[in-house]
Amino acid sequence: MQNLLFDFIAKYVSLNDDEKNAILSLDLFHSVKKGTILLKEGQTSKNSYFVLKGCIRTYYILDCEEKTTAFHTEMEALTPPCVINQTPSEYYISCIEDCILLVSNSDMEVEVNNKFPKFEIMCRKLSEELLAKQRIDFDAFKTSSPEQRYLNLLEKRPDLIQRVPQHQLASYLGIKPQSLSRLRARIFEKKT
Amino acid sequence: MQNLLFDFIAKYVSLNDDEKNAILSLDLFHSVKKGTILLKEGQTSKNSYFVLKGCIRTYYILDCEEKTTAFHTEMEALTPPCVINQTPSEYYISCIEDCILLVSNSDMEVEVNNKFPKFEIMCRKLSEELLAKQRIDFDAFKTSSPEQRYLNLLEKRPDLIQRVPQHQLASYLGIKPQSLSRLRARIFEKKT
DNA sequence: AAAAGCCCTTCACTTAAGTTAAAAAACGCA
DNA sequence: TGCGTTTTTTAACTTAAGTGAAGGGCTTTT
CATH class of the missing domain: 2.60.120.10 (Jelly Rolls)
Structure with a gap:
């Protein structure tokens, strides 16, 4: 240490x-x-x-x-x-x-x-x-939308998405937990 | 100086x-x-x-x-x-x-x-x-909405709203010029 | 084991921002 | 002053976030 x-x-x-x-x-x-x-x-x-x-x-x-x-x-x-x-x-x-x-x-x-x-x-x-x-x-x-912010976080600090509860991430991204959940579903849709 | x-x-x-x-x-x-x-x-x-x-x-x-x-x-x-x-x-x-x-x-x-x-x-x-x-x-x-951000700016840095073109203020507030214009109209409505 | 609480997701509906286009107003400069 | 450009406003339509409610999956509590 x-x-x-x-x-x-x-x-x-x-x-x-x-x-x-x-x-x-x-x-x-x-x-x-x-x-x-x-x-x-x-x-x-x-x-x-x-x-x-x-x-x-x-x-x-x-x-x-x-x-x-x-x-x-x-x-x-x-x-x-x-x-x-x-x-x-x-x-x-x-x-x-x-x-x-x-x-x-x-x-x-x-x-x-x-x-x-x-x-x-x-x-x-x-x-x-x-x-x-x-x-x-x-x-x-x-300069970016909630979705871009999430994708950016996924790229720059993927560890956070793993270790932090999603409702805390949501306000960190400036949105409501429901919106983050929906946004994630939307991104997942796009990928497939 | x-x-x-x-x-x-x-x-x-x-x-x-x-x-x-x-x-x-x-x-x-x-x-x-x-x-x-x-x-x-x-x-x-x-x-x-x-x-x-x-x-x-x-x-x-x-x-x-x-x-x-x-x-x-x-x-x-x-x-x-x-x-x-x-x-x-x-x-x-x-x-x-x-x-x-x-x-x-x-x-x-x-x-x-x-x-x-x-x-x-x-x-x-x-x-x-x-x-x-x-x-x-x-x-x-x-932690605030575009409208709150604008009102906050109006309170904290009223000079900026006077001296800066509105389309520049808009992106400073994280929105499009049209949205700022609309938002201002909305606030004005409420006041009356 | 049942109850309670918390977290995440989903849905239907509302609200506000993005988009595209056009008109009106303001400004800059000749 | 007047012309052309830039800026702001307005409008109709689209898209996405907010809201309220409900359900499911966990974990914790009793």
Whole structure:
């Protein structure tokens, strides 16, 4: 698990043993059971998450309905907007599988960044990269139909379709579960 | 104009005169005429933009159709994904008004960041903030209907509805111009 | 083992967006 | 000002998503 982390970091900056030990001394690793809610609407939090194993989901509850907007799986980071803006969270985060997560808080990050400017660089690079990636996803969502979005997901993240309940996938695609079911049937028809 | 920039920067880090002069010596300020295309599909670029005055638009051309995905107005920054990923651009950027822009390139940024770690910190904070903001926008888009999106835009960025042609707004909202026109008529009906 | 709950699918119906076409309005420039 | 182009609106029709309801297959609970 530690190597997974260090391999990930190595894509952005190279660490010496001192720096690696500094990270390990922070006690970031946590095992979390499926179903655990990491963040609730209205809560304030300073925690960021990095998924080493498993899958976490962010969702809103609007009009008594869950609206899933993101899934984060292996090697993906998540800093909720409420942490950045220091506001109460508008959404929930829960584990939809047993997970191994890195949990860091922003006070800790400030401290580490001061001590090791390298981390500051890594955070910048990672944020810039995530911003670009999210921009591309957003654009793809805007410019395509629900059916195209599903086909795109099938191509880009086939694992999600396997490991995530369909009604959660539906709102992730911006539609109702019934529509996803129908849409899948339609695609299946076309193939035959 | 310079003060607009320094006021913006002051929200993230505080600069001394040396640092301010270092920025000014970079010759970042550019006046750009309406209609100018800043980036084309297929091009590689190292340029980031910051809008001091005016409005720039990012759009794709898919199936011979323009799909507008973003507008950037006063005090908004834009680093295209192609700059981050070092890949050919998938989209176009053009000025839809006469603009005053800051144009920086990534080589320059690397240099400045090395010289003044403060800039590194500013870039990180700005990226994190933009990431959170974009996340919220994306989520709002996913969880709402075209009509709700339009009403939301009317509330949050009424200026855009005034200064941007409607067919560009339409694809920004994820629909066709005819649908936007109809939707507006529908809203107007309801009000009366 | 029966009951309850949840999830997915299906169906009939409603609503709204896409499409195609044409007219009306606004704009740009000579 | 006037002509030509672009943009917006309107309309009729098609397609697909939303809605409400019902059924079937699982799993969990009692």
